[in-house]
Amino acid sequence: MNKFIEKLTGMTDLTDQVIATDILIAAKSEVRNYALAITETASPAVRETLTKQLDEAIDFHEQMTNYMIDNGYYYPNDTKKQLELNLKTADTALNLANN
Amino acid sequence: MQDNLGVHESLELQEIMSFKSLCLTKASVMKALVTDETLKGLMEQDAMMHTRHLEELKSHLN
Amino acid sequence: MANKELSFTDQAIASDMLFESKAAIKDIATALTETTSSEIRTFLKKELKSAIKQHGQIYNYLHEKGIYDAYNVQAQISNDVDYGNEALKQ
Numbered sequence: 033m034n035k036f037i038e039k040l041t042g043m044t045d046l047t048d049q050v051i052a053t054d055i056l057i058a059a060k061s062e063v064r065n066y067a068l069a070i071t072e073t074a075s076p077a078v079r080e081t082l083t084k085q086l087d088e089a090i091d092f093h094e095q096m097t098n099y100m101i102d103n104g105y106y107y108p109n110d111t112k113k114q115l116e117l118n119l120k121t122a123d124t125a126l127n128l129a130n131n
Numbered sequence: 132m133q134d135n136l137g138v139h140e141s142l143e144l145q146e147i148m149s150f151k152s153l154c155l156t157k158a159s160v161m162k163a164l165v166t167d168e169t170l171k172g173l174m175e176q177d178a179m180m181h182t183r184h185l186e187e188l189k190s191h192l193n
Numbered sequence: 194m195a196n197k198e199l200s201f202t203d204q205a206i207a208s209d210m211l212f213e214s215k216a217a218i219k220d221i222a223t224a225l226t227e228t229t230s231s232e233i234r235t236f237l238k239k240e241l242k243s244a245i246k247q248h249g250q251i252y253n254y255l256h257e258k259g260i261y262d263a264y265n266v267q268a269q270i271s272n273d274v275d276y277g278n279e280a281l282k283q
Binding site for chain 3: 135136137138139140
Binding site: 047048051052054055058059061062065066068069072073074075077078081082085088089092095096099103 | 135136137139140143144146147150151154157158161164165166167169170173174176177180184187188191
């Protein structure tokens with residue numbers, strides 16, 4: 033039972049990290065998707081909509097990046113620390129899948 | 132407001148729409164799993180943005 | 194300005210500009226998603242906006258000249274084939 037709770041509380045922390053990372057990656061893809069779509073745009077109305085939405089997507093990506101940095105989920109200026117974190121996350125995921 | 136859309140243009144819009152729908156679904160479902168209030172707020176903001184964007188994109192397509 | 198037909202060289206340069214402007218938009222957007230400095234982000238956002246505007250201008254130019262038609266796929270394909278044949282002759 034103790035072990036179970038340990039695993040569960042350990043995971044609550046992880047859940048936030050996993051979800052935040054997922055949203056950041058989605059926000060990143062969105063920015064690129066918009067840019068790609070804009071290069072195929074022919075009508076001014078569509079270009080305007082997409083440009084405006086792209087602007088918002090960039091702003092949201094910024095907020096998400098800052099959130100990740102503030103919470104120690106993302107170290108863009110410290111590749112060593114980022115690698116450690118990535119390896120730890122990978123191990124946790126592997127353990128979760130194997131148990 | 133049916134725009135006169137190019138083929139490639141229309142397909143790009145549809146692709147963005149399906150990606151956004153996925154993001155919106157995930158944001159709505161996963162909000163319940165999150166413990167941090169700031170993250171929850173960001174997810175709500177994200178969901179609101181996707182909803183608005185989807186409506187705008189839809190208006191170009193139908 | 195839509196009256197005179199473009200020479201092969203002019204068409205090549207204009208098409209190249211369109212492709213370059215497409216590449217610029219994609220590259221700037223990708224760079225934006227790797228940025229953490231707000232100063233660089235502001236700069237790239239401005240660049241991205243002007244790249245999108247430029248892409249629109251070049252696209253409209255090519256459209257007016259009848260070189261690029263996003264609405265008529267069939268016409269675009271035959272246009273591309275003609276251009277390809279012309280390029281092979283050079």
